[in-house]
Amino acid sequence: MVMAPQQAERKPATTGSVKTPMTMTEKILARASEKPHLRPGDNVWVNVDVFMTNDISGPGSIDIFNKEFGENAKVWDREKIVVIPDHYIFTNDERANRNVDILREFSMEQNIKYFYDIKDRSNFKANPDYKGVCHIALAQEGHCRPGEVLLGTDSHTCTAGAFGQFATGIGNTEAGFVLGTGKLLLKVPPTLRFVMDGEMPDYLLAKDLILQIIGEISVAGATYKSMEFVGTTIESLSMEERMTLCNMVIEAGGKNGVVSADSTTFKYLEDKTSLPYEPVYSDAEASFLSEFRFDISKLEPLVAKPHSPDNRALARECKDIKIDRVYIGSCTGGKTEDFLAAAKVFLASGKKVKVPTFLVPATQKVWLDIYTLTVPGSGGKTCSQIFKEAGCDTPASPSCAACMGGPKDTYARMNEAQVCVSTTNRNFPGRMGHKEGQIYLASPYTAAASALAGYVTDPREFLY
Amino acid sequence: MAAYLSHVSCSATFTSSASKNSFSPSPLSPSSIKVPTFSPLTVKPFSSMFTPHAAHAITLTAHATSTPSSIPSDTSSTTTFHGLCYVIGDNIDTDQIIPAEYLTLVPSNPDEYEKLGSYALVGLPSSYATRFIEPNETKTKYSIVIGGANFGCGSSREHAPVALGAAGVKAVVAESYARIFFRNSVATGEVYPLESDVRICEECTTGDVLTIELGKSRLINHTTGKEYKLKPIGDAGPVIEAGGIFAYARKTGMIPSQS
Numbered sequence A: 001m002v003m004a005p006q007q008a009e010r011k012p013a014t015t016g017s018v019k020t021p022m023t024m025t026e027k028i029l030a031r032a033s034e035k036p037h038l039r040p041g042d043n044v045w046v047n048v049d050v051f052m053t054n055d056i057s058g059p060g061s062i063d064i065f066n067k068e069f070g071e072n073a074k075v076w077d078r079e080k081i082v083v084i085p086d087h088y089i090f091t092n093d094e095r096a097n098r099n100v101d102i103l104r105e106f107s108m109e110q111n112i113k114y115f116y117d118i119k120d121r122s123n124f125k126a127n128p129d130y131k132g133v134c135h136i137a138l139a140q141e142g143h144c145r146p147g148e149v150l151l152g153t154d155s156h157t158c159t160a161g162a163f164g165q166f167a168t169g170i171g172n173t174e175a176g177f178v179l180g181t182g183k184l185l186l187k188v189p190p191t192l193r194f195v196m197d198g199e200m201p202d203y204l205l206a207k208d209l210i211l212q213i214i215g216e217i218s219v220a221g222a223t224y225k226s227m228e229f230v231g232t233t234i235e236s237l238s239m240e241e242r243m244t245l246c247n248m249v250i251e252a253g254g255k256n257g258v259v260s261a262d263s264t265t266f267k268y269l270e271d272k273t274s275l276p277y278e279p280v281y282s283d284a285e286a287s288f289l290s291e292f293r294f295d296i297s298k299l300e301p302l303v304a305k306p307h308s309p310d311n312r313a314l315a316r317e318c319k320d321i322k323i324d325r326v327y328i329g330s331c332t333g334g335k336t337e338d339f340l341a342a343a344k345v346f347l348a349s350g351k352k353v354k355v356p357t358f359l360v361p362a363t364q365k366v367w368l369d370i371y372t373l374t375v376p377g378s379g380g381k382t383c384s385q386i387f388k389e390a391g392c393d394t395p396a397s398p399s400c401a402a403c404m405g406g407p408k409d410t411y412a413r414m415n416e417a418q419v420c421v422s423t424t425n426r427n428f429p430g431r432m433g434h435k436e437g438q439i440y441l442a443s444p445y446t447a448a449a450s451a452l453a454g455y456v457t458d459p460r461e462f463l464y
Numbered sequence B: 001m002a003a004y005l006s007h008v009s010c011s012a013t014f015t016s017s018a019s020k021n022s023f024s025p026s027p028l029s030p031s032s033i034k035v036p037t038f039s040p041l042t043v044k045p046f047s048s049m050f051t052p053h054a055a056h057a058i059t060l061t062a063h064a065t066s067t068p069s070s071i072p073s074d075t076s077s078t079t080t081f082h083g084l085c086y087v088i089g090d091n092i093d094t095d096q097i098i099p100a101e102y103l104t105l106v107p108s109n110p111d112e113y114e115k116l117g118s119y120a121l122v123g124l125p126s127s128y129a130t131r132f133i134e135p136n137e138t139k140t141k142y143s144i145v146i147g148g149a150n151f152g153c154g155s156s157r158e159h160a161p162v163a164l165g166a167a168g169v170k171a172v173v174a175e176s177y178a179r180i181f182f183r184n185s186v187a188t189g190e191v192y193p194l195e196s197d198v199r200i201c202e203e204c205t206t207g208d209v210l211t212i213e214l215g216k217s218r219l220i221n222h223t224t225g226k227e228y229k230l231k232p233i234g235d236a237g238p239v240i241e242a243g244g245i246f247a248y249a250r251k252t253g254m255i256p257s258q259s
Helices: A024-032 A058-069 A094-109 A134-140 A155-163 A172-181 A206-217 A232-236 A239-252 A263-270 A336-349 A364-372 A383-389 A444-453 B110-118 B159-167 B179-188 B236-242 B245-251
Strands: A043-047 A050-053 A081-083 A149-152 A166-169 A183-187 A191-197 A226-230 A256-259 A290-295 A302-304 A312-314 A325-329 A357-360 A419-422 A438-442 B080-087 B142-146 B171-174 B192-196 B209-213 B218-221 B226-231
Touching (some): A024 A166, A058 A172, A149 A172, A206 A302, A239 A256, A364 A383, A419 A444, B159 B179, B192 B236
Parallel strands (some): A149 A166, A191 A290, A325 A357, A325 A419
Antiparallel strands (some): B192 B226, B218 B226
């Protein structure tokens, strides 16, 4: 099923005559640094197209910007900065609330065009600007465009690679630098190529694919490298599924992940952005560090067992693991299609969940979709109705919520040592709160199936 | 009159570091930013010229050898660390270094910086019987942290190297690093992210007395009597020595000083 890493393969040409072949990542960085050609290892100054920050890292970044560039300094471009409060929003923690205020002050001062503010924490719907989880908001609001460079003060900024752009996370100090100059010094990463061909089985989701990969190469397997996903399976994925794939690139240590822009991408972007963009593609003769091939037809639903995202196991081999709760949410597994997937399993079963099942839509839009979109084969029921009938908790206010624990009063935070199946991205000790908590990372299908059984469960138990 | 960030409801007021008092606003001049050759992993000389960015007339000039004559070529040649070491394992992620619930603390706020330090490595499981920081203490007695592979993996939060630095850590010696943690350590100048050739984490015990000679890339464990070679810190050394990328850029004259 998985071949040993091998040298780059020659594939049919994707572009015309090319002087020196480059991978997609190399091309994006070459254009952004205004150089005709780049090689892995080159250190280059890159022009940033979009910079994103949130409530966790924004205040520190802003402080550094003001300290280094001056209290009266202006940001490099008020239209290229997106400020998205999303992490610790619905909490009484004073500092967390103060941090959102800091974002607001800064956005007002700098006249930041895109600031997705929230003032009324008691009712997220009362905030017309508020979106929710930054990486999903970036996509939904049209800030992700093929060929561009997107930097954000959050490790899952790599999610945007799904749009065929270079997207990666940076810390506060570098963010301060970007705020002032719109540039950053980056080292060009070599690219690992992941080829996935074949029709996606209807019990698998992109989450299973990325868990497969991380389990294969380990949590440091892609350190300092770019991960490029190609193949017919990848081409068949929706934008949200591609986002799930690229989201967990960081869990393999990856610098960035990319999926080629195609008609799926263009269609998604049609109603979201009017800014021009120019996709780039890896040259046929480009050099890749290694290539991994997967026969999709042989893959099965997976989990990542505690306490590492590379602790891969077949879901069906964990069926004796009794669980205490299920969490469906986050940038990884809280998008509209993730909830539709979970609803599909609940619908197929018709039964009620055996453990508390927390649902946290990533954004306001996702929340709305849960309440308005009908689930195929349900006779016109919405996701929310199916969730209610299955006994899930009411979908919560959109935010990052308990994916990373948070202040003690965060919704669905694990405050006791429990076993949780989660559609989130990390399961290191203490990730969702309690240090002895045990987190099994899984797809929305697997999470829903596990909720119904009260044990870690392969979704085929319910889908067939 | 310098504008000052005022906040609606907060228990701690924002103050910048001491240099702010003598700060005369001279922000980075758009026409005179020179770029340091910043290369954490390899020493790779490069030169390039940038044309002014359309929207913002910054001219960045990168130099192949960027150290002006007033700065010694190896400012870390005499830097030595001496102290107790704390040994942890592989894949120590940012949630263990500084659990997410403390991320409401803003590192650039001096009071909150100290608080962050007091929580450093508090996320380690209870299998680590010896705690990094004693109860009721805010600083650690271990100035050197020894780690395994992929140290600092997980989040991009700069709070991670900041917490270690604030707690009193001078250097981390690990088999390998996750890239964002490494970058953040250098950019903030909080800790030296040193790399060992062998798995030192298996040969040292918490409480061992160590000396690190940065210039010689050498680590000595006085308790066991063993010596180890470290990978040279290279270009990243002077940046950390200066106190981070901005401080380094000012120290070497690449951007105007604040005062």
